[in-house]
Amino acid sequence: MSLLDSTPPAPGSDDDVLRLIGPTGERTASPDLDPWVSDVDDAALVRLLTDMAVVRRVDLEATALQRQGQVGLWPPLLGQEAAQIGSARALRTDDFIFPSYRETGVAYCRGVDMLEVLRLWRGAALSGWDPMEFGMGTAQIVIGAQTLHAAGYALGTRLDGSDAATITYFGDGATSQGDVNEAMVFAASFQAPVLFFCQNNHWAISEPVRVQAHAPLAGRAAGFGIPSVRVDGNDVLACLAATRRALDRVRSGSGPAFIEAVTYRMGPHTTADDPTRYRDPNELDLWKARDPLARVEAYLVSRGHDPEELRAQLQRAADEVAARLRREVVRLPDPGPLDLFEHVYAAPHEQLERERREYALYLAQFEDQAQFGDQAQFGDQARTGDDARTGKNPDGGPGAPGGAAPSAAHGTEVAR
Amino acid sequence: MSGITFAKALNEGLRRAMERDPKVVLMGEDIGRLGGVFRITDGLQKDFGEHRVLDTPLAESGIVGTAVGLAYRGYRPVVEIQFDGFVYPAFDQIVAQVAKLHYRTRGRVVMPLTIRIPFGGGIGSPEHHSEAPEAYFAHTAGLRVVSPSNPQEAFTMIQQAIACPDPVVFFEPKRRYHDTAEVDLDTEPATDPRVLPMGSARVVRPGTDATLVVYGAMVKTALDAAAAAADEGTSIEVIDLRSLAPLDSAALEASVRRTGRLVIAHEAPRTGGLGAEIAATVTERCFDYLEHAPVRVTGFDIPYPPAKSERHHQPDLDRILDGVDRVLGRPNSLSGVPGNVAEAQGGGDDHRA
Numbered sequence: 153m154s155l156l157d158s159t160p161p162a163p164g165s166d167d168d169v170l171r172l173i174g175p176t177g178e179r180t181a182s183p184d185l186d187p188w189v190s191d192v193d194d195a196a197l198v199r200l201l202t203d204m205a206v207v208r209r210v211d212l213e214a215t216a217l218q219r220q221g222q223v224g225l226w227p228p229l230l231g232q233e234a235a236q237i238g239s240a241r242a243l244r245t246d247d248f249i250f251p252s253y254r255e256t257g258v259a260y261c262r263g264v265d266m267l268e269v270l271r272l273w274r275g276a277a278l279s280g281w282d283p284m285e286f287g288m289g290t291a292q293i294v295i296g297a298q299t300l301h302a303a304g305y306a307l308g309t310r311l312d313g314s315d316a317a318t319i320t321y322f323g324d325g326a327t328s329q330g331d332v333n334e335a336m337v338f339a340a341s342f343q344a345p346v347l348f349f350c351q352n353n354h355w356a357i358s359e360p361v362r363v364q365a366h367a368p369l370a371g372r373a374a375g376f377g378i379p380s381v382r383v384d385g386n387d388v389l390a391c392l393a394a395t396r397r398a399l400d401r402v403r404s405g406s407g408p409a410f411i412e413a414v415t416y417r418m419g420p421h422t423t424a425d426d427p428t429r430y431r432d433p434n435e436l437d438l439w440k441a442r443d444p445l446a447r448v449e450a451y452l453v454s455r456g457h458d459p460e461e462l463r464a465q466l467q468r469a470a471d472e473v474a475a476r477l478r479r480e481v482v483r484l485p486d487p488g489p490l491d492l493f494e495h496v497y498a499a500p501h502e503q504l505e506r507e508r509r510e511y512a513l514y515l516a517q518f519e520d521q522a523q524f525g526d527q528a529q530f531g532d533q534a535r536t537g538d539d540a541r542t543g544k545n546p547d548g549g550p551g552a553p554g555g556a557a558p559s560a561a562h563g564t565e566v567a568r
Numbered sequence: 569m570s571g572i573t574f575a576k577a578l579n580e581g582l583r584r585a586m587e588r589d590p591k592v593v594l595m596g597e598d599i600g601r602l603g604g605v606f607r608i609t610d611g612l613q614k615d616f617g618e619h620r621v622l623d624t625p626l627a628e629s630g631i632v633g634t635a636v637g638l639a640y641r642g643y644r645p646v647v648e649i650q651f652d653g654f655v656y657p658a659f660d661q662i663v664a665q666v667a668k669l670h671y672r673t674r675g676r677v678v679m680p681l682t683i684r685i686p687f688g689g690g691i692g693s694p695e696h697h698s699e700a701p702e703a704y705f706a707h708t709a710g711l712r713v714v715s716p717s718n719p720q721e722a723f724t725m726i727q728q729a730i731a732c733p734d735p736v737v738f739f740e741p742k743r744r745y746h747d748t749a750e751v752d753l754d755t756e757p758a759t760d761p762r763v764l765p766m767g768s769a770r771v772v773r774p775g776t777d778a779t780l781v782v783y784g785a786m787v788k789t790a791l792d793a794a795a796a797a798a799d800e801g802t803s804i805e806v807i808d809l810r811s812l813a814p815l816d817s818a819a820l821e822a823s824v825r826r827t828g829r830l831v832i833a834h835e836a837p838r839t840g841g842l843g844a845e846i847a848a849t850v851t852e853r854c855f856d857y858l859e860h861a862p863v864r865v866t867g868f869d870i871p872y873p874p875a876k877s878e879r880h881h882q883p884d885l886d887r888i889l890d891g892v893d894r895v896l897g898r899p900n901s902l903s904g905v906p907g908n909v910a911e912a913q914g915g916g917d918d919h920r921a
Contacts, residue, residue: 224692224694225693225694273694278695278874294656325626328625357597357598429601492870503869504870510902514887514901
């Protein structure tokens with residue numbers, strides 16, 4: 153290659169990816185990957201397929217719950233099941249995960265209750281599960297910020313002499329952020345045992361991956377001295393194998409590694425997004441034909457599994473999780489008004505305590521009124537949409553899925 | 569005249585600015601084909617081309633830093649930060665570069681950037697989508713910080729911001745994007761004497777008993793509160809600040825000299841917020857006219873809470889009226905609390921006359 157004369161391949165192409173199960177279920181050999189999944193028999197593959205079917209169903213249920221107003225917003229993972237399940241099933245329980253906000257499948261593999269995923273998106277809390285209990289950080293909404301945390305955590309495990317690995321998930325859009333590039337610099341500089349797992353789903357809201365990159369994203373890592381690989385992100389077996397291989401390297405003390413899982417965001421960015429405004433439907437059809445679940449199903453059927461039986465089995469597993477989710481999500485409690493002041497600081501903070509006391513006194517006025525006026529109780533939606541002063545709903549913002557209209561029953565008689 | 573939304577008014581204002589000056593370019597995430605997540609730039613890429621409306625890579629520091637380079641080259645970049653809570657990666661470029669370049673180069677380099685930021689809560693969003701970070705920028709010398717409160721001023725102020733030779737951080741009250749009003753789209757902000765200068769505050773409702781200072785989305789809330797107070801015989805003067813930096817202190821002083829009482833309300837947390845600056849400025853300049861210590865009604869000193877809790881965090885009509893009660897020395901939520909300024913200063917009789 154002469155100076156200033158390289159023509160990189162298009163970043164969206166998937167011709168050069170490593171693959172074990174192709175779109176129609178054909179099993180291909182890969183000397184790079186095969187050794188890492190020699191233990192994966194048909195039964196194990198059925199388990200991986202079941203995982204994918206369950207998280208796909210969780211995802212569809214969450215989208216439906218958003219439409220029904222039970223969830224404020226939802227970022228679907230539809231299409232990315234293989235990348236998430238394959239990579240997450242390669243992890244040990246003492247490994248640590250720093251995800252973005254779309255890793256529902258990873259959280260599922262970690263044993264996180266899917267309700268805890270919904271708690272955030274329902275608007276009932278800023279996060280669900282305990283990161284320290286599940287070895288997985290909570291959803292990171294600031295694009296790419298978590299990758300630096302992963303580099304730092306990995307540095308910590310190295311300093312501790314542990315062979316636990318750290319993995320961080322991010323998307324193609326995030327690779328433009330300074331944080332992600334700094335994370336790779338730091339990880340390489342400290343030879344931190346961290347695996348950068350990039351799900352290239354081709355779209356950052358409305359922007360195709362070519363806005364972020366004119367060459368395959370995996371190629372970025374090389375510039376930082378980090379070995380990388382492109383893998384078919386819709387092939388669960390290849391994702392499992394590639395992640396196992398990369399984790400082995402990471403654990404061995406050889407420094408960070410990078411995987412670009414080439415996949416596709418089949419749904420909108422979130423339920424607030426409308427991809428028909430910017431996406432060619434033909435592209436969707438192209439990727440529908442590369443579905444991560446259908447190919448495993450086809451492969452298993454080609455191995456003699458009964459398709460009806462297989463589908464019924466997946467259906468049962470998905471139904472069970474979905475039914476519980478629907479039943480329980482409405483029971484997720486709303487935070488109480490004074491919960492606002494919890495956990496801002498770890499140590500006592502007099503100024504904030506004063507604000508809490510003052511707000512409690514403020515709310516107590518409504519409690520007084522409730523005793524006389526049969527209004528809702530303090531701490532339980534004390535404020536209603538009716539305003540005692542104006543007799544109207546004074547200040548409802550546009551479409552607040554958080555629920556109740558604001559403002560209050562400020563008792564003219566009581567409070568004044 | 570036509571009834572259009574706040575969002576559409578901004579869109580029309582951007583369109584006018586682009587028609588007027590070929591050096592105006594728009595940059596941001598998803599602003600081109602999609603028209604922005606709030607559709608503020610809807611149709612502009614189609615009409616002006618991809619060279620004037622640029623979909624950028626997903627990196628806020630990159631957006632602002634690149635805009636600095638374009639400004640060096642003689643362009644007038646208008647950048648969109650998608651949500652308030654995503655501005656922080658660009659903070660270094662804004663505070664250390666955008667704000668300081670004119671000063672650093674002894675006036676030889678101008679930075680006529682407009683940084684548009686949808687801000688504030690009340691729309692039930694997840695974390696980082698509802699913040700009010702204006703104080704960080706108002707604190708930074710070299711930046712002008714403004715916030716329109718209605719469609720007409722969205723239309724004119726965005727054009728004034730773009731025309732301004734200084735960098736302007738332009739805070740858009742996102743929960744008012746769908747508010748609709750008649751907007752005079754034929755006005756020329758630069759020459760129409762009816763259009764206020766960008767740096768001026770505006771009395772949006774005259775009153776005599778207390779001055780209530782607000783900006784952005786809170787203006788509507790304050791007007792509702794003033795209307796409710798009027799039903800009870802209290803006359804509140806509502807001032808739409810419009811310019812957060814610099815403050816139009818002359819307008820604030822003139823009002824407080826008439827009313828003798830000052831309430832400031834904003835969504836942002838109290839500590840170091842605009843309310844503190846306004847209270848200090850007015851107290852310094854109008855101390856002899858004040859009948860009561862200024863009162864702040866603000867968001868709490870907490871990170872922006874989850875959507876299900878935000879109605880408790882955001883000052884609403886009732887919390888504003890409670891603040892009015894305090895400044896008038898009437899019974900209020902803190903009556904009887906030791907150290908409460910209302911108790912310390914006693915009743916609300918008007919001693920001026």
